[in-house]
Amino acid sequence: MRFAAVIVVDYLNPWYELSLDERITIEHEHVFPSIGEFVKRGGEITPVRAIKYGRDAESFFILGFDEMENYLDLVRELRSSRLLTSGLAAIDFETVGLKEAYFAERDKDRSSGSPS
Numbered sequence: 001m002r003f004a005a006v007i008v009v010d011y012l013n014p015w016y017e018l019s020l021d022e023r024i025t026i027e028h029e030h031v032f033p034s035i036g037e038f039v040k041r042g043g044e045i046t047p048v049r050a051i052k053y054g055r056d057a058e059s060f061f062i063l064g065f066d067e068m069e070n071y072l073d074l075v076r077e078l079r080s081s082r083l084l085t086s087g088l089a090a091i092d093f094e095t096v097g098l099k100e101a102y103f104a105e106r107d108k109d110r111s112s113g114s115p116s
Contacts, residue, residue, distance in 0.1 A: 002064065003065050005094070006063070007078075007091060008059075009059045009089050009090070010091075010092035012090060014087055030081040030083055031081060031083055038070060041073075042067070042070065045061055045062070046063075047060075047061050071096065
């Protein structure tokens with residue numbers, strides 16, 4: 001079964017107090033290894049930087065995966081990373097769903113005009 005997830009990461013004030021070099025170091029040491037392992041296990045990830053009106057930038061990640069355990073491992077690793085445990089960022093929103101709804105296969109025949 002193919003799953004899709006969205007994780008929104010909200011960067012907090014202490015993150016912006018760090019220099020760009022410090023931010024890059026934290027991401028390379030504490031975030032990218034977890035993402036790399038997720039991808040090695042077959043996951044797909046698309047990072048997106050977004051800006052909301054009246055708020056600082058935040059990132060969201062669109063993920064695709066076959067095994068829920070791989071996703072849960074990634075979330076556990078991110079939640080225990082320095083980025084989150086030091087109060088530099090927070091996972092603001094997270095949702096998981098089926099990439100293709102379970103009824104899509106069943107319903108495709110209904111659109112061809114066949115009786116129910």
